[in-house]
Amino acid sequence: MSTQSLATLMTPCLIVDEARMTRNIERLAAHAASLGVPLRPHLKTGKSVEVARRMLPGGTGPAMVSTLAEAEVFAAAGIRDITYGVGIALNKLDRVLDLHRAGCRLTVLVDSAAQARAVADASARAGIAIPALIEIDSDGHRSGLVPDDPEIIEIGRILQDGGAELAGVLCHAGQSYGAVGRAAQAKFAEVERTALVAAAEALRGAGLPCPVVSAGSTPTAHAATDLTGVTELRAGVYVFFDLVMAGIGACAVDDIALSVLTTVIGHQPARGSIMIDAGWMALSRDRGTAAQELDQGYGLVCDEAGRPIPDLIVTQTSQEHGTIAARPGSDAAMPDLPIGTRLRILPNHACATASQHGEYHVIPKDGGPLMEWPRFGGW
Amino acid sequence: MSTQSLATLMTPCLIVDEARMTRNIERLAAHAASLGVPLRPHLKTGKSVEVARRMLPGGTGPAMVSTLAEAEVFAAAGIRDITYGVGIALNKLDRVLDLHRAGCRLTVLVDSAAQARAVADASARAGIAIPALIEIDSDGHRSGLVPDDPEIIEIGRILQDGGAELAGVLCHAGQSYGAVGRAAQAKFAEVERTALVAAAEALRGAGLPCPVVSAGSTPTAHAATDLTGVTELRAGVYVFFDLVMAGIGACAVDDIALSVLTTVIGHQPARGSIMIDAGWMALSRDRGTAAQELDQGYGLVCDEAGRPIPDLIVTQTSQEHGTIAARPGSDAAMPDLPIGTRLRILPNHACATASQHGEYHVIPKDGGPLMEWPRFGGW
Numbered sequence: 044m045s046t047q048s049l050a051t052l053m054t055p056c057l058i059v060d061e062a063r064m065t066r067n068i069e070r071l072a073a074h075a076a077s078l079g080v081p082l083r084p085h086l087k088t089g090k091s092v093e094v095a096r097r098m099l100p101g102g103t104g105p106a107m108v109s110t111l112a113e114a115e116v117f118a119a120a121g122i123r124d125i126t127y128g129v130g131i132a133l134n135k136l137d138r139v140l141d142l143h144r145a146g147c148r149l150t151v152l153v154d155s156a157a158q159a160r161a162v163a164d165a166s167a168r169a170g171i172a173i174p175a176l177i178e179i180d181s182d183g184h185r186s187g188l189v190p191d192d193p194e195i196i197e198i199g200r201i202l203q204d205g206g207a208e209l210a211g212v213l214c215h216a217g218q219s220y221g222a223v224g225r226a227a228q229a230k231f232a233e234v235e236r237t238a239l240v241a242a243a244e245a246l247r248g249a250g251l252p253c254p255v256v257s258a259g260s261t262p263t264a265h266a267a268t269d270l271t272g273v274t275e276l277r278a279g280v281y282v283f284f285d286l287v288m289a290g291i292g293a294c295a296v297d298d299i300a301l302s303v304l305t306t307v308i309g310h311q312p313a314r315g316s317i318m319i320d321a322g323w324m325a326l327s328r329d330r331g332t333a334a335q336e337l338d339q340g341y342g343l344v345c346d347e348a349g350r351p352i353p354d355l356i357v358t359q360t361s362q363e364h365g366t367i368a369a370r371p372g373s374d375a376a377m378p379d380l381p382i383g384t385r386l387r388i389l390p391n392h393a394c395a396t397a398s399q400h401g402e403y404h405v406i407p408k409d410g411g412p413l414m415e416w417p418r419f420g421g422w
Numbered sequence: 423m424s425t426q427s428l429a430t431l432m433t434p435c436l437i438v439d440e441a442r443m444t445r446n447i448e449r450l451a452a453h454a455a456s457l458g459v460p461l462r463p464h465l466k467t468g469k470s471v472e473v474a475r476r477m478l479p480g481g482t483g484p485a486m487v488s489t490l491a492e493a494e495v496f497a498a499a500g501i502r503d504i505t506y507g508v509g510i511a512l513n514k515l516d517r518v519l520d521l522h523r524a525g526c527r528l529t530v531l532v533d534s535a536a537q538a539r540a541v542a543d544a545s546a547r548a549g550i551a552i553p554a555l556i557e558i559d560s561d562g563h564r565s566g567l568v569p570d571d572p573e574i575i576e577i578g579r580i581l582q583d584g585g586a587e588l589a590g591v592l593c594h595a596g597q598s599y600g601a602v603g604r605a606a607q608a609k610f611a612e613v614e615r616t617a618l619v620a621a622a623e624a625l626r627g628a629g630l631p632c633p634v635v636s637a638g639s640t641p642t643a644h645a646a647t648d649l650t651g652v653t654e655l656r657a658g659v660y661v662f663f664d665l666v667m668a669g670i671g672a673c674a675v676d677d678i679a680l681s682v683l684t685t686v687i688g689h690q691p692a693r694g695s696i697m698i699d700a701g702w703m704a705l706s707r708d709r710g711t712a713a714q715e716l717d718q719g720y721g722l723v724c725d726e727a728g729r730p731i732p733d734l735i736v737t738q739t740s741q742e743h744g745t746i747a748a749r750p751g752s753d754a755a756m757p758d759l760p761i762g763t764r765l766r767i768l769p770n771h772a773c774a775t776a777s778q779h780g781e782y783h784v785i786p787k788d789g790g791p792l793m794e795w796p797r798f799g800g801w
Contacts, residue, residue: 054511055801087741109703109742129742130687132433132699133762154688157761185743186688186697217740308509309533309565318565320511324488325801328707328774361596362466362773363488363508364564382536383512394741395707399777401800421780422434422704 047404047413049347050385054306055325057400058387059094059416060349062408063300064282068098071264071281080270083107083126083257085279088394091403092120093416098282107277111138112421118147126150126213126257128277130178130186131158136165143171150174150210150255154187159198163205174210175202176255177246181238182231184217190241199251211255212242215277219262223291223336228266235263240272262293283393286343290335301397302349302387303342304404305365307380316358316368317380321388323360327395341365342388342396349387352378357388426783426792428726429764433685434704436779437766438473438795439728441787442679443661447477450643450660459649462486462505462636464658467773470782471499472795477661486656490517491800497526505529505592505636507656509557509565510537515544522550529553529589529634533566538577542584553589554581555634556625560617561610563596569620578630590634591621594656598641602670602715607645614642619651641672662772665722669714680776681728681766682721683783684744686759695737695747696759700767702739706774720744721767721775728766731757736767 049058075082084098087109095117099106104124108114114125115138123146131139131151142149153159153175166173177198180187188195195212202209219231235258243253258270259277261284270276283301284294303325309318323341332339341357344367354373359366365388369375380386390396397403398420405414428437454461463477466488474496478485483503487493493504494517502525510518510530521528532538532554545552556577559566567574574591581588598610614637622632637649638656640663649655662680663673682704688697702720711718720736723746733752738745744767748754759765769775776782777799784793 051513053513053801129699130697132685132687134430134432134685155761158687180690183693185738185740185745186690306511306513308511308537311559311565314562318509320508323708323774324777324799328709328771329702330707330709359564361564366564382534392707395702398703399799420703420778422432 049304052304052404054304054385055321056304057397057403058302058304059283059403059405060300061405063298064097065408067281067284067298067300071278074265075276078267078270078276080273080276081105083275083277084282085109085128085277086113086117088279088282088397090397090418090420091416092116094282095120095122105275107279110422111135112419114142114147114149116419118142118145122147124148126176128152130154131162133158133161136161139173140165140169140171143173148174150176152176152178152213153198154178156194156197156201159201159207160205163201163207167206172206172208174208176210176213176257177242179212179214179238179242181214181234182216182218184215187214190238190245195242195245196249196251199246199249203251209252211253211257212239212246213255213257214239215260216263217260219260220287220291222262225266225292228262228291228293229268232258232263232267235259236270236273243272261288262291265293280393283397285393286339286389286391287331287335290332290337290339296343296351296389299389301393302345302389303396305386305388307382307384307386309382315377316366319365319367319386320363321365322363324362325399326357326360326365326388326390327392327399329390329392329395331391339391342390345387345389347385347387351389428683431683431783433683433764434700435683436776436782437681437683438662438782438784439679440784442677443476444787446660446663446677446679450657453644454655457646457649457655459652459655460484462654462656463661464488464507464656465492465496467658467661467776469776469797469799470795471495473661474499474501484654486658489801490514491798493521493526493528495798497521497524501526503527505555507531507594509533510541512537512540515540518552519544519548519550522552527553529555531555531557531592532577533557535573535576535580538580538586539584542580542586546585551585551587553587555589555592555636556621558591558593558617558621560593560613561595561597563594566593569617569624574621574624575628575630578625578628582630588631590632590636591618591625592634592636593618594639595642596639598639599666599670601641604645604671607641607670607672608647611637611642611646614638615649615652622651640667641670644672659772662776664772665718665768665770666710666714669711669716669718675722675730675768678768680772681724681768682775684765684767686761686763686765688761694756695745698744698746698765699742700744701742703741704778705736705739705744705767705769706771706778708769708771708774710770718770721769724766724768726764726766730768
């Protein structure tokens with residue numbers, strides 16, 4: 044609870060529209076259910092126990108995280124089945140073991156024999172079989188092994204024979220973030236699925252187990268129509284969505300549940316621009332829409348109620364200054380926004396913008412006073 | 423103090439080289455002294471009481487901040503003369519008054535009659551004459567009034583007659599961040615000075631006081647050779663410097679005192695790339711060198727001791743993954759960096775990268791164990 048309202052909150056600050064967030068969560072849950080595949084929500088966008096509780100109906104998982112700090116906070120909040128989605132650094136294995144000792148089944152990710160050996164050695168020393176997934180690369184995006192790489196079998200054997208637990212394979216088709224439209228995203232979902240199934244079959248053909256076949260990204264999870272052979276589906280940014288996701292058609296602008304509340308602090312009529320008190324510190328430096336058909340600058344300007352103002356975007360940022368102006372090429376009239384006017388900015392990238400803030404101010408879906416939900420960061 | 427060393431710190435984390443930081447602080451202090459103008463260091467880069475203490479030899483100011491949260495933390499730490507360098511939002515005046523009541527002389531910035539009226543009204547109501555500077559625009563960068571704008575006199579009269587304190591004029595030639603080389607930066611210093619002196623003369627000619635004539639940015643502060651008529655010089659990012667500043671010749675690469683410690687977590691030999699556990703969450707999304715002659719990607723890769731590895735940069739980032747590879751077009755040999763190797767990344771933009779972290783791990787200039795200095799954020 045909070046005694047503040049949108050009209051009294053100190054600016055800049057982070058706003059969540061709980062009704063939209065709930066709709067986003069329910070939509071993907073229904074889609075995953077229709078495909079018959081359990082969902083493993085990624086908690087890295089929210090970094091909040093309150094958001095996590097709403098993404099995980101059972102409250103204990105399965106869940107995905109991007110840092111061990113997230114795993115530790117969420118394990119302490121009762122989540123018991125967590126996959127850490129970044130290739131394990133050897134210096135982090137002691138913390139992985141501590142999470143297991145605390146009752147959390149933390150699964151790690153490997154894509155090299157060197158990591159597999161370290162995971163197996165740590166498992167054997169501790170007498171705790173750390174579950175590990177082998178990361179598969181389906182699209183040349185960043186990490187992982189291509190499905191026919193013989194190192195997959197080598198890693199599987201090292202884990203299995205060395206005292207760890209070979210949990211299966213995982214793939215993230217990161218290039219799907221550049222695929223515009225449902226059909227193009229569905230193709231990436233099939234690219235993910237095909238790569239995973241091939242790798243799983245390679246492991247099984249070598250006499251190794253592969254119980255988990257984990258696929259997903261927000262675009263592919265929403266677009267997938269056939270997940271034969273896949274055992275779990277992952278997605279994260281869908282909880283809030285953002286302008287990058289709207290730009291590729293993975294959501295509508297009015298699905299975006301996250302915004303930054305800001306105040307008008309000045310005018311530059313000669314340049315047709317207005318200054319606000321949200322710079323890149325509040326909005327992040329993310330310019331993810333710069334490469335899209337519709338460049339949204341540092342964010343799309345809405346009124347205090349969250350309604351977009353046609354063609355008005357944040358064109359430039361300093362650390363604590365934002366400049367808003369009509370989108371280049373637009374002939375939309377500049378609205379009258381006196382000093383003191385409160386606006387909301389929809390972000391390019393929800394994960395990046397949220398990470399600039401220490402808490403969410405949440406507009407409850409059922410009305411009533413704002414709620415304040417803490418966020419955390421760090422590693 | 424810390425029981426950690428560079429070899430044992432959990433990655434990713436933020437490293438400060440205190441010897442370089444001290445050299446940067448002393449160099450600008452000497453230059454300002456040679457020009458006969460007092461320095462008002464900007465504390466927004468460090469956001470740390472420990473860093474502030476080293477930037478402010480007397481310990482009480484003058485200092486500059488970019489948020490009221492900074493003003494409140496630094497005032498509590500004993501700094502008594504602070505200028506808040508973002509045009510004042512009307513909803514923040516109660517906090518400004520509270521800082522005055524707590525013994526901190528906080529000066530605000532205005533560039534409109536509407537703000538001036540609000541500052542004067544708040545001053546009159548509280549019986550505290552809030553000092554206000556009028557922001558002058560010398561280069562069309564973001565906010566401020568051009569020197570011959572008659573609103574300057576109007577604002578001066580509103581402040582003076584309404585119960586506030588007309589403290590003077592302030593200018594920040596933000597376009598100087600794009601000026602390459604000392605000579606080009608010196609021209610911007612002169613642009614700042616000329617605009618300020620004209621505005622100050624306009625105020626004085628109208629019978630109004632203008633005791634403070636405040637100029638500066640890191641590039642112009644270092645390049646200025648004549649500050650006649652200027653009463654104080656401001657700069658901030660010079661405390662750490664960064665690749666953007668090196669790219670315009672405002673510092674050398676080996677002046678950069680800030681880096682992110684990271685660990686190698688994977689290899690993609692087919693693509694000539696290496697994965698590290700520092701993504702944009704640790705490095706920030708800032709791509710300030712993208713528009714410079716030498717694009718440094720998301721940062722320049724150094725060994726654990728901080729020595730740059732020729733032509734190796736962070737070419738791509740996800741939230742918690744960084745991809746390092748040879749700079750496009752380079753024929754530098756890829757070094758052998760086994761999984762587990764620790765590296766340090768020099769940042770594009772020190773303010774942005776530091777803001778992603780909760781603390782600094784400091785290599786002391788006089789040797790001995792690492793120190794840990796907390797950082798803060800928020801508004």
